[in-house]
Amino acid sequence: MQPQMVMYDEEFQQISLVCERLAKEANAKVVFLVDKNGQLIASIGATENIDTTSLASLTAGNIAATGGLAKLIGEKEFSILFHEGERDNLHISIVGGRVILVVIFDTRSSLGLVRLRVKKASDELNKIFDGLMKKVQVPGAGSPFAEITDDDIDNLFSE
Amino acid sequence: MSFINYSSREINCKIVYYGPGLCGKTTNLQYIYANTNQQAKGKMISLATETERTLFFDFLPLSLGEIRGFKTRFHLYTVPGQVFYDASRKLILKGVDGVVFVADSQMERMEANDESMMNLRSNLQEQGYDLDKIPFVIQYNKRDLPNAAPMEELQAMLNPRNIPYFEAVAPKGEGVYETLKAIARLILTELRKGT
Numbered sequence: 232m233q234p235q236m237v238m239y240d241e242e243f244q245q246i247s248l249v250c251e252r253l254a255k256e257a258n259a260k261v262v263f264l265v266d267k268n269g270q271l272i273a274s275i276g277a278t279e280n281i282d283t284t285s286l287a288s289l290t291a292g293n294i295a296a297t298g299g300l301a302k303l304i305g306e307k308e309f310s311i312l313f314h315e316g317e318r319d320n321l322h323i324s325i326v327g328g329r330v331i332l333v334v335i336f337d338t339r340s341s342l343g344l345v346r347l348r349v350k351k352a353s354d355e356l357n358k359i360f361d362g363l364m365k366k367v368q369v370p371g372a373g374s375p376f377a378e379i380t381d382d383d384i385d386n387l388f389s390e
Numbered sequence: 391m392s393f394i395n396y397s398s399r400e401i402n403c404k405i406v407y408y409g410p411g412l413c414g415k416t417t418n419l420q421y422i423y424a425n426t427n428q429q430a431k432g433k434m435i436s437l438a439t440e441t442e443r444t445l446f447f448d449f450l451p452l453s454l455g456e457i458r459g460f461k462t463r464f465h466l467y468t469v470p471g472q473v474f475y476d477a478s479r480k481l482i483l484k485g486v487d488g489v490v491f492v493a494d495s496q497m498e499r500m501e502a503n504d505e506s507m508m509n510l511r512s513n514l515q516e517q518g519y520d521l522d523k524i525p526f527v528i529q530y531n532k533r534d535l536p537n538a539a540p541m542e543e544l545q546a547m548l549n550p551r552n553i554p555y556f557e558a559v560a561p562k563g564e565g566v567y568e569t570l571k572a573i574a575r576l577i578l579t580e581l582r583k584g585t
């Protein structure tokens with residue numbers, strides 16, 4: 232079973248900074264960070280015309296499917312996927328075995344540059360997530376839902 | 391596994407609709423999609439074959455409202471029911487918070503239901519989940535058909551623990567929201583335990 236996924240303000244700010252820097256240094260249009268279950272963690276750049284929820288879910292599905300393929304041929308996982316389009320390209324990579332980094336870029340950048348910058352950003356993200364996981368395991372970092380009542384749940388459905 | 395985001399004050403949970411081929415999993419999501427107001431739903435994605443059988447999954451994001459200042463979001467997935475898509479079913483079960491088993495009430499699908507239920511149990515087990523310990527409800531779909539088996543028979547075969555169950559006619563929406571609410575409630579109750 233996977234550990235409980237949690238995000239706090241502090242780490243979110245750090246993650247956003249790394250993603251912003253990556254977008255800038257790689258000349259990318261958009262940078263997304265998605266968890267392996269398909270939930271969006273952060274998105275940076277020209278995201279107005281992108282359905283980010285769908286993108287997150289499909290990216291996770293894509294990684295899950297290629298991960299399944301990898302196992303079939305005796306690989307642990309394919310840590311980088313690259314999809315080339317007519318205008319935009321998609322660079323997908325797994326960070327620290329737990330989150331997925333998606334970079335969308337066009338001809339203003341190149342695969343080589345994106346690869347290089349992704350590598351650097353991945354190391355930084357990895358450190359942040361390591362810290363985050365430690366924080367989550369601390370006892371007392373309990374769920375904010377520990378106090379919810381049956382009424383709270385009922386209210387959710389009454390609207 | 392639910393994702394608690396203190397930064398955006400959201401909680402995300404994953405619900406998977408499981409069951410044999412053609413039992414009506416996709417129809418459940420389609421009904422919910424068609425009858426939920428715009429603000430509460432995202433786009434529905436269906437990765438399907440040309441004959442509209444689920445190939446990988448259907449996906450529908452819903453937001454139900456707030457609890458204690460946290461927006462509750464539910465991600466609904468269906469698996470492909472056809473037997474030979476087992477590898478895909480395993481992938482979709484990853485990180486699940488609650489399962490809806492959609493049974494096909496038709497007499498001649500009894501065996502398919504039973505097989506799918508056993509398949510669900512073993513696929514969950516592979517990932518360290520115990521079907522008897524996670525939020526779980528059963529929906530007996532296609533109650534409108536003349537060849538629907540009696541409820542006692544279905545219950546005896548599929549529901550020995552007598553967990554919450556619902557009769558449904560998914561294309562008409564009968565039982566659809568009842569099922570969804572029941573599983574959402576169980577998931578939120580589980581969160582309270584802080585596991």
Ligand SMILES: Nc1nc2c(ncn2[C@@H]2O[C@H](COP(=O)(O)OP(=O)(O)OP(=O)(O)O)[C@@H](O)[C@H]2O)c(=O)[nH]1
Nearest residue numbers: 411412413414415416417443444470471532559560
């Ligand atoms: N009469 C009747 N037909 C139903 C009911 N629910 C679903 N159907 C029909 O059954 C067929 C299959 O439904 P789907 O929702 O695609 O089945 P599925 O479980 O998603 O199937 P797979 O994707 O192959 O696993 C469709 O033609 C539905 O219209 C029901 O309650 N009554």
Ligand SMILES: [Mg+2]
Nearest residue numbers: 415416443444
């Ligand atoms: Mg389907």
